Amino acid sequence: MLIQKLTLICASVSIAxxxxxxxxxxxxxxxxxxxxxxxxxxxxxxxxAVVTGAYLTCDYSPTDATSGNNAVGCSVIDGGxxxxxxxxxxxxxxxxxxxxxxxxxxxxxxSSGHQAVFTGPKVEINSSRYLAMMSNQYGMDEFRCDxxxxxxxxxxxxxxxxxxxxxxxxxxxxxxxxTTINATxxxxxxxxxxxxxxxxxxxxIGTNPALNYVGLKTVGTSKIESxxxxxxxxxxxxxxxxxxxxxxxxxxxxxxxxxxxxxxxFQADGISKSGPxxxxxxxxxxxxxxxxxxxxxxxxxxxxx
Numbered sequence: 001m002l003i004q005k006l007t008l009i010c011a012s013v014s015i016a017x018x019x020x021x022x023x024x025x026x027x028x029x030x031x032x033x034x035x036x037x038x039x040x041x042x043x044x045x046x047x048x049a050v051v052t053g054a055y056l057t058c059d060y061s062p063t064d065a066t067s068g069n070n071a072v073g074c075s076v077i078d079g080g081x082x083x084x085x086x087x088x089x090x091x092x093x094x095x096x097x098x099x100x101x102x103x104x105x106x107x108x109x110x111s112s113g114h115q116a117v118f119t120g121p122k123v124e125i126n127s128s129r130y131l132a133m134m135s136n137q138y139g140m141d142e143f144r145c146d147x148x149x150x151x152x153x154x155x156x157x158x159x160x161x162x163x164x165x166x167x168x169x170x171x172x173x174x175x176x177x178x179t180t181i182n183a184t185x186x187x188x189x190x191x192x193x194x195x196x197x198x199x200x201x202x203x204x205i206g207t208n209p210a211l212n213y214v215g216l217k218t219v220g221t222s223k224i225e226s227x228x229x230x231x232x233x234x235x236x237x238x239x240x241x242x243x244x245x246x247x248x249x250x251x252x253x254x255x256x257x258x259x260x261x262x263x264x265x266f267q268a269d270g271i272s273k274s275g276p277x278x279x280x281x282x283x284x285x286x287x288x289x290x291x292x293x294x295x296x297x298x299x300x301x302x303x304x305x
Contacts, residue, residue: 054076054077054078054079054083054153055076055077055151055152055153056074056075056076056077056130056132056143056144056145056150056151056152057074057076057077057145057149057150057151057152058072058073058074058130058145058148058149058150059072059073059148059149059150060072060073060148060149061073061112061114061117063111063112064107064110064112064114064117064119065119066119068121069119069120069121070119070120070121070122070125070126071117071118071119071125072095072117072118072119072125072128072130072148073110073112073113073114073115073116073117073118074093074105074114074115074116074117074118074130074132074145075113075114075115075116076091076115076132076134082113082115090134090135091115091132091133091134091135092132092133092135093105093115093116093130093131093132093133094130094131094132094133095118095129095130095131096128096129096131097120097124097127097128098127099129102131103118105117105118106118106119106120107119118130126148129144129145129146130144130145130148130150131143131144131145132144161233161234162231162232162233162234162270163230163232163234163237163300164229164230164231165229165230165231165285165300166228166229167227167228167229167230167285167286167287168203168226168228168254168286168287168288169196169203169205169224169225169226169227169285169286170224170225170227170230170268170283170284170285170286171196171209171222171223171224171225171283171284171286172222172225172276172278172279172280172282172283173210173222173280173281173282173283173284174210174222174280189241189242189243190213190242190243191209191242191249191256191258191284192209192212192213193249193251193252193254193256194212194251194252195207195209195212195213196209196224196252196254196256196286197251197252197253197254197256197286198252198253199252199253200253201252201253201254201288201289202253203224203226203254203286204224205223205224205225205226206223206224207223207224208222208223208224209224209284210222222280224286225276227268227275227276229268229269229275230268230285231268231269231270232266232267232268232269233266233270234303234304235262236261236262236264236266236278237259237260237261237262237304238259238260238261238262238304238305239258239259239260239301239304239305240258240259240260240282242258247301248297248298248301250289250294253288253289254286254287254288254289255286255287255288255289255293255294255297256284256285256286257284257285257286257287257297257300257301258282258283258284259282259283259284259285260281260282260283261278261280261281261283265277265278265279266278
């Protein structure tokens with residue numbers, strides 16, 4: 001089945017999107033924090049903080065506490081303000097009691113100024129880990145507070161730890177082909193889209209693109225395989241620059257993305273351990289040429305070395 005876009009990563013828990021976060025580079029060191037307290041000595045997360053970049057902050061919130069229950073408020077701050085909603089980058093908050101399941105906030109966007117508020121008995125609140133999940137179209141990262149109060153730096157812009165790429169097909173350069181073509185530099189730096197797709201954008205499943213260049217039937221076979229999913233760690237990918245100075249070729253209704261592995265084999269679907277193993281130095285992803293795919297491929301390539 002032809003998949004038309006790169007999609008958001010599927011987490012092992014059901015992610016309810018609370019809001020969205022934008023911004024350019026979200027990184028930096030944490031500066032000194034000035035905390036204010038109420039008469040009981042509880043710290044309020046709305047206290048002013050001197051910071052650079054973006055960070056996750058969680059702290060006791062007396063104004064949200066109820067009879068018999070304490071409250072903790074969490075927010076993601078950038079430049080002294082909560083993150084600005086965006087159409088692509090999203091944010092969700094959770095807490096986990098004694099490493100148990102992820103629990104959604106009891107309240108969102110309260111008048112106390114917190115984006116998420118968690119309430120519960122004191123012993124439960126104090127035994128909780130507080131988490132923020134930031135995700136974009138194809139990946140996510142998780143940030144956490146293990147003790148209160150906390151300011152956890154957020155360095156993710158669009159560089160998730162894992163990526164999920166919905167594709168049409170995959171070509172793995174066979175070892176014999178890899179050796180031959182590397183020596184001549186004919187294929188390694190050039191892509192002819194007609195060897196991968198027909199004019200309507202359909203992948204040429206069963207074709208060996210290498211044979212289109214060297215003309216040697218004895219080089220070996222490394223056929224284009226039907227593959228709908230690449231789901232693995234971002235660190236497994238390295239991009240490859242073509243002779244024309246780009247990192248992908250667009251023609252014949254397809255986008256072909258030449259990639260390199262980062263020195264180790266990995267499963268195409270690293271979660272279910274299904275699909276082919278990427279065990280060659282070079283492999284190419286084949287996607288349908290759509291405006292959204294062009295944007296997402298460019299974003300993906302921007303985010304890998």
